[in-house]
Amino acid sequence: MIDFASALYLGMSHPAAQLGSYAALTTGTPAALAVSPLAGTLAAQAAALQGCEAGLVGPSTLHLSLDLFDRLGRTHALVADDTLYPVMRWGLERVRGLGAPVTLFRHADLADLARQLRQGTGTRPPAVVTDGTRREGAPVALRRYLALVRERGGLVVADHTQLLGLAGTQPGPGRPWGSGGGGLLRYAGLAPAEPVLLLASWAKAFGAPLATLCGPAALVGDIARDGPTQAHCSAASQAALLAGLNALARNRRDGDALRAALLERVRRLRRGLRWLAQHRLPDLQVSVPLHPMQQLRLGSAGRTRALHAGLRAAGFRTALLRQAEGRCAVAVVVRASHAPQEIDGLLAALALLAGQPAAPRGRAPPAYRESLHVQDCGR
Template identity: 40%
Template sequence: MLDFTSALYLGLHHPSRRLRPWEEFTMGRPAALAVPSDQERIARTLAELAGCERATLGSSTLHLFWDLFGMLSEGAAIYLDAGTYPIARWGVERAACRGLPVQVIAHYDADALSRVLKRSTQKRLRPVVVADGFCPGCGKPAPIDAYLNIIHERDGLLVLDDTQALGIFGHSQNAEMPLGHGGGGSLRLHNVSSPRVLLISSLAKAFGAPIAALCGSHAMVQAFEARSETRTHCSPPSIAAIHAAEHALMINRKHGDALRLRLAQLVSLVRTGLMKAGFSTQGGYFPVQTLRPLPSLDAPALHDSLLKSGVRTVLHQARNGHVAQVSFFITAQHAPHEIVRAVKAVRCTSAVQQLKRL
């Protein structure tokens, strides 16, 4: 069975024999009292990688978003991008329950945000814009520069879920390195450095480590740590997870660019093969490649036919929730011959579908 459902994009796995050993799995104390000795070092490495002054670690992005939106004061108003991933939305819902105004903005539409802010009757409230750093659904990065320009005069804050971009995109993109260098994520991709940006990212995708990070300015991260509720009431990330993150960052430093180049080449092979078969995909060089809807394409039937042919893909709803789509999740562990086999299966099953309609 060929599996195109894993989001471990760089193909990183962290078997215990490859990690530094640990004497205890957890310390039995909340993070507010003590954190594992290696946590601060890993956080500093992540902050530097992402292009931020400081970082702090959490067990998951849910912990971090829950805390962040529970800390926002009554002097803030939230502007939520319509395509934002559900976990960030759950944090926004907490803020809404506490009485903060929330308005949904069209996906990656900076002009729409500008118009809404100009018409707003709550001009004294600090705008907090929430979005994904990169959207696999439409295959586009967030318009970070435009968002920052819009919120600058009102002392706004841009909160990005950068889970998809971290480990994949980096600085200095070019034809030879379509994903760029370093894998630092959205700020590195856009060459942006701003104290008005907070990044919350899981390392469980490209880096394959079950841990999350909040990155931003010294002041914002320090304030977060001082007021965090989950740091008071929950344990810090396990020592095993911290060692997995350490292992991932070591591999990224030594081999990350080579893995990203291989990944980009595999994605290009998928795109070219599907295009020759009469399909187009969305996603650019991102490792999630989604077949664009066609009048003749029955996505559920295609997904089932591919499964019977030994190719596992992801069947999901489009961002608008009205159309079913089929996506291939490519990892650096896939081999070119597996890509060729998958494309051939798409071509054969789609041909069968068309014959049935005749």
């Protein structure tokens, strides 16, 4: 089966033979007691890549979001996008249960955010929490978020998992993602000293099972010292750290070439989808931004489910996302490692399935819950 459901966008894998040896899989101590030298090296290189002063490595975004909001919940008023990715929401829900002030603003609605900030956050400065991408997949306007919080002594927290490894410096017409793959701060052209905290899973473009939190050195240092998971959970494994370092080395060596290949594959898919929408599937709706995850939606949930089931029967693995109000979408995830003929084969299968009124007989495969976020295939 040809896989269009994996979010390893750059096609990076980290076979054991590439990683080298390690004495033990884990140190047996939490990070608060002893930081692995590999973790320190990876944190510093991750911060440099993302254009930040300092970095912190954790086993997952869940671990780091618990640490992050435990710290900010004691000093800031948290104002979060109402379609925030679930893992970030879990960290917010924990500190709200402990009494921290948490309010929500409408998804990517800067006017609503400005109104809430004008109404005041008490004596605390605001910490605006958002995903690095809007619902349709385009990067958020980080400079505009910063303009709203800067005059109030606040900061911005962004989960830029869907941009790390893709977006980078100096985007333009010829290079819509920019170069370097450093993520949201680099894409916005902002300096390391800006009050921005960047959370990211490395299990997407970089293919490594760990996460980083990067931002101002003093704040990252506080979180590293006092975060609850730093004291009570295992640190990232040595294998995961070696995979992260291998991803950084590959990104330096051939990251821009991989991104160029990925961009060509995405454009190839989108050209074919536009043709299908014009000639075979007039009710086909497709994601707008140039992102590796493209969402396909037909005129009804039934037709969309039939499309997903038909692709599966034809040998193409995609993800069916459950969305709000009974809607659903077929997520087609393109990787740099996809051959052009695999893209063409998927498009040919879509053309053959055009007009099918119902799903094939048999039990339909389960849908992934999207939870109101365009890039939701798990962290």
